[in-house]
Amino acid sequence: METFFDKQVKRLYEKADSIINNFFNAKRKNSHAKITIPQEFKDDFFSLVNKVNLSLMEDKDNFYGYFLLQMARDIRFDISSPTAVNFKGAKYVIYFNPVIFLNLNLKQMESTIKHEILHILSLHLIRAREFKAAYSTLAINLAMNIVVNTYLDHLPPYSVTLEWVNLTYSLDLLPFKPFEYYVEEIQAALDLLEADEDEDAAPDRAQDETIETEYHPEKTHDLWADSRDMDDKTLQEFTEKFIADAQKGSIPNYLASMISSLKNSKSELPWNLYLKRLMGTVESNQKKTMTRRNRRQPERLDIRGQLRSHKAKILVALDISGSISDQEFNQAVKEVLDIVRNYNQEITLIECDSEIRRVYKVRSVKDIKDRINIRGGTRFTPVFEYANQHKVNLLIYFTDGKGEEKLLTIPKGYKTLWVISGQGDKLSLKDAYGAVKRLKKIELKDDSLTMSDVKREGFSMNDQESLN
Structure with missing residues (x-):
């Protein structure tokens, strides 16, 4: 009824x-x-x-x-x-x-x-x-x-x-x-x-x-x-x-x-999982495979399918104007290299403050150079201009977060991951165009350490907390 x-x-x-x-x-x-x-x-x-x-x-x-x-x-x-x-x-x-x-x-x-x-x-x-x-x-x-x-x-x-x-x-x-x-x-x-x-x-x-x-x-x-x-x-x-x-x-x-x-x-995705996932989603070349059927003609076993080869251009930017120590950054880059090494990626490192100061390729920890000793203001836009011009697939930006409130150049066609380090509290941008992570504050030693001084058991990029 x-x-x-x-x-x-x-x-x-x-x-x-x-x-x-x-x-x-x-x-x-x-x-x-x-x-x-x-x-x-x-x-x-x-x-x-x-x-x-x-x-x-x-x-x-x-x-x-x-x-x-x-x-x-x-x-x-x-x-x-x-x-x-x-x-x-x-x-x-x-x-x-x-x-x-x-x-x-x-x-x-x-x-x-x-x-x-x-x-x-x-x-x-x-x-x-x-x-x-x-x-x-x-x-x-x-x-x-x-x-x-x-x-x-x-x-x-x-x-x-x-x-x-x-x-x-x-x-x-x-x-x-x-x-x-x-x-x-x-x-x-x-x-x-x-x-x-x-x-x-x-x-x-x-x-x-x-x-x-x-x-x-x-x-x-x-x-x-x-x-x-x-x-x-x-x-x-x-x-x-x-x-x-x-x-x-x-x-x-x-x-x-x-x-x-x-x-x-903490509502925070772990660093390793997050970066690994980004590595799997960036634009990549394709390769032929016999283990996957062609999507257009699946009944044709003689036509090979395609898989993504996951090769991409990665841009790692370091804000040299802020409070990020050499110890923090060197350990961070080591972990980035450990994560992406299985993907055979091309990694470019940028040192920047209000402008880009130095750009060079990095294949291993040995390629990381001592940071330029310049402490100017901070602008994020120049890095995004470079990324757009060079058609990168992933930008990882290490900064204390203190810069402009609005980007003058909008990122096009690539993922962005911000890592707020040093004594930074939050990202100054109103629209980050990507995920923002923050590292827990730790007691740091002498900032003049070189790569040979950094031990594997030092600062870890996994040690994070959510942004407030």
């Missing part, structure tokens, strides 16, 4: 369909027309959401219900999932796409709300930014969805689960593993499936981008970009406040574990 809740869902879906039809009719007359959501529909829709929230609060996992009470709510027809979340105006905001959300039953509605809250507890809004330069959006989204959906029942049929990813990408991923494990394995599988550069691009979607009616895993977390203006420390503090206000009783063990990890988390 159809319940009152079911009737309300059906009635709201018909209204949502009418809103979409009105939008398309208006757009035929005016290409700049925008979708209009009547206030009456919003009131009715959020009345339904309140019933879902009440059901959550009556459940043993009432933590989710109390957490949802603190969140602002809005409707967006342009998100490609039933729900989405971001941080805006000192609050977490949960968004609903009525067309997708209203196709779910009550338990599935609860699960998709829990799904968004688990992303928050896992600090995925923060971590997605950190991983963006090293991994594809699809790999990040799939890995993060595996992590949170592992704890949920009554998922929508299209949900990204461990079983679905294993089947889709011919993997054998294990359950209850950390996010880093999943994203690394998934990215490796995506790299193997990546089409040749001259193959046809993905077809344009006929549907208007302001209306989404289907789930698309590669776009489910697009709204997280709206939270980029909030620094990681502040976002984590707000998250902990939301958690404190949502804990009204006992909570399941998995939630307690997530909350404990959040409070102790």
